Amino acid sequence: LAKTTQPISMDSYEGQEVNITCSHNNIATNDYITWYQQFPSQGPRFIIQGYKTKVTNEVASLFIPADRKSSTLSLPRVSLSDTAVYYCLVGGLHNTNAGKSTFGDGTTLTVKP
Amino acid sequence: DSGVTQTPKHLITATGQRVTLRCSPRSGDLSVYWYQQSLDQGLQFLIQYYNGEERAKGNILERFSAQQFPDLHSELNLSSLELGDSALYFCASSVSPGAGGDTDTQYFGPGTRLTVL
Numbered sequence: 001l002a003k004t005t006q007p008i009s010m011d012s013y014e015g016q017e018v019n020i021t022c023s024h025n026n027i028a029t030n031d032y033i034t035w036y037q038q039f040p041s042q043g044p045r046f047i048i049q050g051y052k053t054k055v056t057n058e059v060a061s062l063f064i065p066a067d068r069k070s071s072t073l074s075l076p077r078v079s080l081s082d083t084a085v086y087y088c089l090v091g092g093l094h095n096t097n098a099g100k101s102t103f104g105d106g107t108t109l110t111v112k113p
Numbered sequence: 114d115s116g117v118t119q120t121p122k123h124l125i126t127a128t129g130q131r132v133t134l135r136c137s138p139r140s141g142d143l144s145v146y147w148y149q150q151s152l153d154q155g156l157q158f159l160i161q162y163y164n165g166e167e168r169a170k171g172n173i174l175e176r177f178s179a180q181q182f183p184d185l186h187s188e189l190n191l192s193s194l195e196l197g198d199s200a201l202y203f204c205a206s207s208v209s210p211g212a213g214g215d216t217d218t219q220y221f222g223p224g225t226r227l228t229v230l
Contacts, residue, residue: 032217032218034218036221041201041224041226042223042224043115043117043203043205043221043222043223043224044156044203044205044219044221045115045221046115046218046219046220049218087156091217103155103156103158104155105155106155
């Protein structure tokens, strides 16, 4: 599983656009990039997934450059309810490293009024 | 609602005891994953099953075991429980076994909160 690096935390204000970048230098050819959102005491929720270029759905956009070594999750006009931990996950579990969290530490986004 | 169900929602037990957590995957999903999340910690991958067979193993203790049944539901057994085993245990499911494609997207259940006293 490709190792991912994300900022530990980010702060924003209501109505702003938030961009969270994830680095994944050793992404494999067949790996997809998936982002999850987790609220306290709840299971992670799928937000968006992509392979290359740009993907957009009703809640977010995902930008992936041509070399695919990073990706950026874009949340338009965030609200207080977007305060959560966001995880970037690359590939599948075909290369699990025992003892390591495949989801990494995630980015804690705090949206302020 | 992800379509993944977990029971029970809460479980309180004593040290040294044994418990079983149950997970039913989304309809059509063949792969089941188990994760442990302690307070303020990330998701620690425990184990994965695909169509009844163990597929991948993470940092799972020897006191823990799991299995996936022919109807594809899965159970996680935790024995000789210790205080440090108190955590949220999540189950996730996906269509495929983890080859990296879009069918590997994991859908998570609501979790079981285990408290060991």
